[in-house]
Amino acid sequence: MSYLKKLGIIKNETKASEAFENAISESLFEKLQSQSPSAYVNACWLRYSRNAADGNGALNGNVFELIIYTLLYKEGVAPFYVQASMTFVPNVEYDVIIYNKVTPVSLSLKVSLRERYKQADLEAVALKYVHRKAKAYLLTMNEDEAKVQTRNLADGKMLGLDKIIYCGSSDLDDLIKELKKLEFTESDSVQVVTGRLIKKG
Numbered sequence: 464m465s466y467l468k469k470l471g472i473i474k475n476e477t478k479a480s481e482a483f484e485n486a487i488s489e490s491l492f493e494k495l496q497s498q499s500p501s502a503y504v505n506a507c508w509l510r511y512s513r514n515a516a517d518g519n520g521a522l523n524g525n526v527f528e529l530i531i532y533t534l535l536y537k538e539g540v541a542p543f544y545v546q547a548s549m550t551f552v553p554n555v556e557y558d559v560i561i562y563n564k565v566t567p568v569s570l571s572l573k574v575s576l577r578e579r580y581k582q583a584d585l586e587a588v589a590l591k592y593v594h595r596k597a598k599a600y601l602l603t604m605n606e607d608e609a610k611v612q613t614r615n616l617a618d619g620k621m622l623g624l625d626k627i628i629y630c631g632s633s634d635l636d637d638l639i640k641e642l643k644k645l646e647f648t649e650s651d652s653v654q655v656v657t658g659r660l661i662k663k664g
Contacts, residue, residue, distance in 0.1 A: 465484060466492065467484065473529075480529060483530070487510055491510075495507070499636050503534055504534060528572050535561070540642045540643060542561075543560065544650070547560040549594070555590070563647050572603075573601065574603065574604045599625055600624070601628065602635070609627050609628065
């Protein structure tokens with residue numbers, strides 16, 4: 464049985480979970496538990512990349528997502544939601560939402576950025592329009608693109624993102640430290656309309 468499934472990280476086995484587990488065996492996953500966040504992500508990505516067929520962008524993205532999910536799991540940053548929607552933030556699906564009533568955190572996960580940083584920034588703006596104290600981070604495996612877009616972020620060319628993080632750097636270690644300071648919970652059940660209800664006779 465898939466160890467990702469046993470851990471509750473996936474519901475059903477997929478090509479991405481098979482590729483992840485082919486690259487990172489259960490015993491290796493256990494050995495990597497003591498690694499820093501950036502070292503863990505680097506080790507997993509390197510192992511996967513050695514086995515990966517070139518040009519399969521969708522699979523690469525899905526495996527990267529699993530690497531981040533397992534990172535959050537091993538670091539105890541939980542519970543968290545994947546492929547998540549937020550009430551009153553229409554038509555947006557977030558890669559990861561880690562829920563705190565005051566400071567919900569969104570993680571946008573992109574192997575490479577290209578124009579995708581624009582989508583991540585718009586999603587962050589939409590989240591903060593409703594949840595004013597939310598935090599929004601863009602995580603990537605492309606160091607050069609992260610540097611370029613970090614400069615753009617510093618120059619005020621983005622409105623929603625708090626930080627763009629290359630996952631092979633100490634910036635990721637710092638992010639995980641910050642997240643560990645927050646208390647995350649399952650989301651409240653929200654009643655969209657409140658008031659006295661009058662039903663049909």
